[in-house]
Amino acid sequence: MFDNFPLWPARASTAAGNVDALFIFLLIVSGLMTLLIFSALIYFAARYRHRRGVPAEQIEGSTPLELTWSVIPFFVFLAIFAWGAVVYFKSRTPPRDSTEVYVVAKQWMWKLEHSEGQREINELHVPVGRDVKLIMTSQDVIHSFYVPAFRMKQDVLPGRYTMAWFRATKAGTYHLFCAEYCGTQHSGMIGSIVVMEPAQFEAWMSGGSTGPLSVTGEKIFAELGCATCHRADTQGRGPNLQGVFGKPVRLEDGRTITADENYIRESILDPGAKVVSGFKPVMPTFQGLVSEEQLNALVAYVKSLSQPGATPTNTAAATQDNSTAAGSQVQ
Amino acid sequence: MLDSTLVGLHHEEEHHPELLHHFADAQQQRDSASLGMWIFLGTEVMFFGGLFCAYLIYRRWYFGDFGAASKSINAALGATNTAVLICSSLTVVLAVWAAQTARRSLLIGSLVITMLLGLTFLGIKGVEYKEKFDEHHVPGASFSFDHVPIPGHPDQYANPRHAQIFFSLYFIMTGLHALHMIIGLGLFAWLLFMAWKGRFTPEYHTPIEIGGLYWHFVDIVWIYLFPLLYLIDRHP
């Protein structure tokens, strides 16, 4: 509206329109309700002003009226609930094949890493029209990733991943706020989402990167000796990670869970928590030995092993690498 | 004017020395005291409830680790304490009956034995805590819980971080319970004093009754604590 005095936030994602539609509907419903009640109040207050000789009429109540004005609002509320739930479901369900960006929040900045490897601090460049999924964790306290123009917000927790997704629809620069109080510079933990036209985005991407995140992860996988036990065949002391991501996994205790980002992360930091059926609980913990960024890279690498065409380049490295901790088991 | 024979019943009834001024009669005073204590116990249920809730959640998440930790606390002492508390509830019931039937010596004796049993409970608790301290199972800087196998999975060790959560909750829950026990002992000391001074009669012994309610509650909390904390995943 006014440049210095906006009354409505920019609308820059597919979700924004949905949220605004529901909001406007609620504005109308609330407006009507308010009008109704205020008019009744004002009218009654004036019309039934105290007048000498005109006593008040004692009216006990009216059960039909009570039921009416309980049931009808309840159905209106149910409708609002349903609409809100639908909008929420959509905003919480990232489409398949979304581009992934890993986010690490810390007091008081946002660290982002594209799967292609570009790193950003307090800024996120994305192209118009692409589904972007954020895989987020915090290094310290609870933060919250909030982009008003996308009508998107998700708390970022220490110790686990939370997800959010959006598809930007309009080029421009939009506010990124931290929306969960996190200490001294909570108000300073802000940044920008820079939405670019696809061509410009490609140009931006080609400038400077450390290589795809999954390749970084592959290097760490080898450095930390993971390849020793997690071989690309059935001979390893640990499960073969080829194609594991996104599939159901049967555990020792009989449960079956889906191997998502949080499962991979937990398996690295707390391997005894969910032992795969048929394997011994011998994996050491890497708690304190890997940073959040390294964890993200490892997760990205394991995911890449489920992509069609993923070549298990680690097998060669694994057979060459004879870590002394492995003991005498061969091949 | 309102009919004065219906009104101000307390003018007509004998003014019992223990009847407080704002009550219409002794029955109202008794009923109020009783309802008040029940409601207070309700608040205590909610107070402990938060702890039980936290415990049940972590137990579900870290079942094996909690099993290992639970196995390391002394179930024999815990069971003894359970027996001690159940006996003390019996002596409390005895005390109430004694008050109701004007048996002053029995009343005093029951109160004394109840308190002795309570002290026994605390003493045994102290022994248990010392055991835990000696084994470095008290959460904090010197906590250690390495290479403790999970019950039923001899090749898997418990995660010390998760075991520490068990012990944190163990000490907080039993500690809070012990605190309530100590308060109960203080309460009963006061009841004993009043009983010795002859303040209780069959017409007025409300403090004994509501004190008894409190003691029974503390007992019941323990009856839930014991199996939850001591008996997870124990096999003969």
Next chain:
Amino acid sequence: MSMATTTMQPVERENYLNKEYGALSWLFTTDHKRIALLYLMSITFFFFIGGFFALLIRLELLTPAGDLVQPDTYNKLFTMHGMVMVFFFLIPSIPAVLGNFLVPMMIGAKDLAFPRVNLLSWYLYIIGGLMMLHCMLTGGVDTGWTFYTPFSTAFTNTKIVEAGLAIFVAGFSSILTGLNFVVTIHRMRAPGMTWSRLPLFIWAHYATSIIQILGTPVIAITIVLVAVERTLHLGIFDPKLGGDPLLFQHLFWFYSHPAVYIMILPSMGVVTEIIACFARKRIFGYSFVAFSSIAIAVFGFLVWAHHMFVAGISIYAALVFSLLSYAVAVPSAVKVFNWTATLYKGSIHYDAPMLYAFGFIGLFTVGGLTGLFLAALGIDVHVTDTYFVIAHFHYIMVGGALMGYLGGLHFWWPKISGRLYPESWARLAALIVFLGFNLTFFPQFILGYLGMPRRYFQYPQEFQVLNVLSTAGATVLGVGYLLPMIYFLWSMRYGKPAPDNPWNAAGLEWKTTSPPTTFNFEEEPIVTWEAYNYDELDAPRKEGVPIAR
């Protein structure tokens, strides 16, 4: 009945105020009316402290940059504003002042069931308050009033444990008050005062007391866990040690959501009494209003995770809590409709209490409707943790609860003090409060939707105009609150002596003298009439036939 004289002080009958003099007679009183006044003084003190913090917050927010106070100081300001206002002002306010004063009288009793426990409640409140004051003066807390973990347990170095213990102690004050009310209402009603003849103020306080009894212990244990974790570096809520920060949020909100109903239900009870009196008729739908209070108390315990929709709970949990949050909105809506319907064919007077009641209905309606926005999952994702939420709860707490409290103070002031407050000033104050309030908080709805997060001391330039409007409103609001402070005090010495029933209102409390005697009633009343018998009160008097009631 003594007629008020306007020259000298009339000869005073003995009442609860002049029965005994001296500080000790107040500090060791067990008279529920004196305890109510002790509370009145203490909570007013904390109100001004919390209000002072609010003033500083609004001053800082005049400019986009953080230039008035240091960041840490600002963070402490909004934390202390919240903690003081919630725990030391709003939660006690109506129950401890008006409830304590009126509950026994309204049911025809001489005092509450446990007068000494009542005094203990006040002392616990004072001890908690002093602990909180000490905490604030020696550094304060900067976690936000919600003190989420792991920030509060493992990162901040402010005085969490002390503040937590202060709240813990004050929480027991709240529990004991609730316990006292429930037992009193069950056991000490005068003969003939059946449940369906109780004033709706009593029903509202009964429902509130249930929440206080069942909910407060949960925050108490949460505080204990946070204090122990922080002191001994345990890992119950810390992910680095295997704990879960969301467990804290569940435990915290399990109390703190019902707590908001502790803050609003009594105010609804006050408004009901005022509307009945100034419309001169029985409340429309008595049973529905009575049961809606109970329904709010029950459902209020089932909706806590609507504060956690973006916190990391599952989609399915979110669905359940959203649905239940809509359910709890229905009884509140029912109350608004019943109050409005009561005005129909009434005989309405516009004295100050009624103006506050009108203000309450208007502002509570807006606040409640915005709750519908927040309960909608799709919208909450955008507006949670923004100024939209701040506006919503201030509309309910300040526009609702506080206006109800002020209206109640005005309505029962003649009974409490034996004096009349100056009516014109009171009407002016009501108007100033209403206008100042809307100017302060309506812009915040817009700020929230625009995306301004809460707990920010610096913000993007484009939010400034709305913030300036809000601060302007806050200064007007402040004036509106100062006025009653001044004229209530003035009235205690210079106000016209009040008759026993200046409003010709229904209710047993109006049958006592103004101010009442220590034991309220000379003879225990026997009730043979329904509540809100305004038809009898307003019936034209026949010669020689006294008004029956």
